[in-house]
Amino acid sequence: MRRGLAALAGAVLVLAACGTGNESSDGVTLVIAANAISGGKNAETADWTEKWVIPRFEAEQKAKGRVVHVVFQPSGVDDEQYKTKIALDLKSRAGADVIDLDGIWVGEFAQAGYIKPLPDVAGPEAESWEGWSRIPQAVQGLGVFEGKKYGLPEGTDGRVLYFNKDLFAKAGLPADWQPKSWQEIIDAGNALKRAGVPVPIQLNAGTAMGEATTMQGALPLLAGAGAQIWADGKWTGGSQALKDVLGFYRQIYTTGLGDPRLQQEVQGRDKSFAQFAEGKIGILAEGDYFWRAVVEPKAGVAPMPNRDAAVGYALIPAKRPGAGIRGQDFVSMSGGAVRVLNPNSKNPKLAWELLAFMHSAEATTSQLAGAARITSRTDVNDQVLSADPMLKFVSDKVLPITAYRPPLAVYPQVSTALQEATAAVVSGGSVDEAAAAYQRKVEAVVGGPANVAG
Structure with missing residues (x-):
C-alpha cells in the first residue's frame, strides 16, 4: 500500500466474530489468520494449518490439562486486500491471535502501532525460545524492525x-x-x-x-x-x-x-x-x-x-x-513471510505457545510436505535439503550473509x-x-x- 496504513483510518470492515483468544467454560479459543484457503490461494498452508497444526496443538494442550480450541481464519484474496483487512482488525483491537504477514509489511505495521515486539506481547519466553539458535541472525532480520523482533520468519530464499x-x-x-x-x-x-x-x-x-x-x-x-x-x-x-x-x-x-x-x-x-x-x-x-x-x-x-x-x-x-x-x-537478498502475535490477544502467552509450536522443527518439516524448500531453520534445512546441493548451498552459504528489503510503506x-x-x-x-x-x-x-x- 503506497499511501501507507494511515489511509485506512476511514475504512469500514465487518470484524470477525471470533475475536482474539476468547475464553469460555468450554476452554480457550485461539485464532490463526493467513492469506490461504483450501482449494485456492496458498492451499498448502491452509491444509497444513487445519489438518496438522490445529489437531496437534490441541492434543498437546490437552495432555497438559488445558482445553484449547484453535480456529483457522482463511483468506484467498489479493495481498493488498488481505493487508487492509489485517490492518483494520488490528487498528480496531480485534483480529486473530497469530497472523501471517509479508515480511515487507513488518515495519509499516510496527510504526502504526498495530504490532509490538514479541517479548512485549508474550513476555521473556519469546526471547528465550529454542528456535532462535536455529535461525541465522541474518534470517531473523526478516521479522526484525529497528532492532526488535516482531515476528518469526517462515520460509525464505536467496x-x-x-x-x-x-x-x-x-x-x-x-x-x-x-x-x-x-x-x-x-x-x-x-x-x-x-x-x-x-x-x-x-x-x-x-x-x-x-x-x-x-x-x-x-x-x-x-x-x-x-x-x-x-x-x-x-x-x-x-x-x-x-x-x-x-x-x-x-x-x-x-x-x-x-x-x-x-x-x-x-x-x-x-x-x-x-x-x-x-x-x-x-x-x-x-x-x-x-x-x-x-x-x-x-x-x-x-x-x-x-x-x-x-x-x-x-x-x-x-x-x-x-x-x-x-x-x-x-x-x-532474501524475501519471505513472518508470523506475528496480535498485541490485543486475551491469551498472549498461550498465543505465543501456538506460534512457537508452528515454528518448531517438527511443524516446519511437516509444512514442507516432502518438498525440498528452504526454511528459516538450519536444523530442518540440514535434514530436508541434503539431496539438493543447490538449495543446501543457499541454506549454508547464502542465508548467513543475506539482507532484506526495508519493511516500510x-x-x-x-x-x-x-x-x-x-x-x-x-x-x-x-x-x-x-x-x-x-x-x-x-x-x-x-x-x-x-x-x-x-
Whole structure:
C-alpha cells in the first residue's frame, strides 16, 4: 500500500466474530489468520494449518490439562486486500491471535502501532525460545524492525549467480566458477562474448521487470557496494554506492555483454528464463526459485533435463573483497513471510505457545510436505535439503550473509525509482544524470532531503 496504513483510518470492515483468544467454560479459543484457503490461494498452508497444526496443538494442550480450541481464519484474496483487512482488525483491537504477514509489511505495521515486539506481547519466553539458535541472525532480520523482533520468519530464499557450464567450457571458464569481484563477472562476460554466446550476462533491469529488477539485480549490487536502500533511518539517494551500481549496469548493457531490448519487454524475464534453458545466456542473476521452479527438469517453467550437470551457481560478490555491507566479501537478498502475535490477544502467552509450536522443527518439516524448500531453520534445512546441493548451498552459504528489503510503506515507490534509474543507464544514459534523477524522485516520495542519505 503506497499511501501507507494511515489511509485506512476511514475504512469500514465487518470484524470477525471470533475475536482474539476468547475464553469460555468450554476452554480457550485461539485464532490463526493467513492469506490461504483450501482449494485456492496458498492451499498448502491452509491444509497444513487445519489438518496438522490445529489437531496437534490441541492434543498437546490437552495432555497438559488445558482445553484449547484453535480456529483457522482463511483468506484467498489479493495481498493488498488481505493487508487492509489485517490492518483494520488490528487498528480496531480485534483480529486473530497469530497472523501471517509479508515480511515487507513488518515495519509499516510496527510504526502504526498495530504490532509490538514479541517479548512485549508474550513476555521473556519469546526471547528465550529454542528456535532462535536455529535461525541465522541474518534470517531473523526478516521479522526484525529497528532492532526488535516482531515476528518469526517462515520460509525464505536467496539470490545467486547462475551460469551455464557448457557455455563456460567453450569460453575456457572453470566449472567451479566463483567470482570475487564485479570485475571478474565482467571478465567472464567478455570471455563468453568472444566464444560467441548470444547473451553473456542477464541482469534484470528497467521497469518492465518490476520488482525483479530491484531484488535480483539492483539491491544485491547495492549491498555489494557497501550500502542498503534504507539504513539508520534514511533512504539511500544518489550516493557513490548507487553510482557504482548504475555504472556496473551501464558497463554490461553498453558493451554488448547484455541484451538491453530484453529488459524493455513485458515478458522479458520469462524470455530470459527460456533463453538460459536454451543455452543462449551465460550468466543470470536470480533467486533459488529459478532452480526449483524454472529450470527444474520435469515440471519447470523452462525445464532443463540436464540441469544438475549443466547449471552452476555462485555467490554474488561484493564490488571487491570486503566492500559489501558488514564488510562482507559476498552478498545476497532474501524475501519471505513472518508470523506475528496480535498485541490485543486475551491469551498472549498461550498465543505465543501456538506460534512457537508452528515454528518448531517438527511443524516446519511437516509444512514442507516432502518438498525440498528452504526454511528459516538450519536444523530442518540440514535434514530436508541434503539431496539438493543447490538449495543446501543457499541454506549454508547464502542465508548467513543475506539482507532484506526495508519493511516500510514507501518502499515500492523507492523501488520504482531505482528501476527507472537502471533503465536510464541501460539505454545509454549517463550514470550521474540517472543518479541525480533518482535522488530527486526519492526525496519527493520520502518527505524531502532530510530523509535521504547521499
